[in-house]
Amino acid sequence: MTTIDLDKLLTPDGAAVAIGVSHATVLKFVAQGRLTPIRLGNRCTRYDRDEVEALAAERNSK
Numbered sequence: 001m002t003t004i005d006l007d008k009l010l011t012p013d014g015a016a017v018a019i020g021v022s023h024a025t026v027l028k029f030v031a032q033g034r035l036t037p038i039r040l041g042n043r044c045t046r047y048d049r050d051e052v053e054a055l056a057a058e059r060n061s062k
Helices: 012-019 023-032 049-060
Strands: 037-039 045-048
Touching (some): 012 023, 012 045
Antiparallel strands (some): 037 045
């Protein structure tokens, strides 16, 4: 069983704010494979803070 550090997870809205995009764009990034959702239940999705920060840095470097 894998343990998850909940302090390193962001909500969909938190990820959107960190990247500087809308919630809908976060979902597009998931569909494109650029962001991996972590499912904590049927209706609970979170995103790894490190992955979100890397995506934000990639977008800001352009």
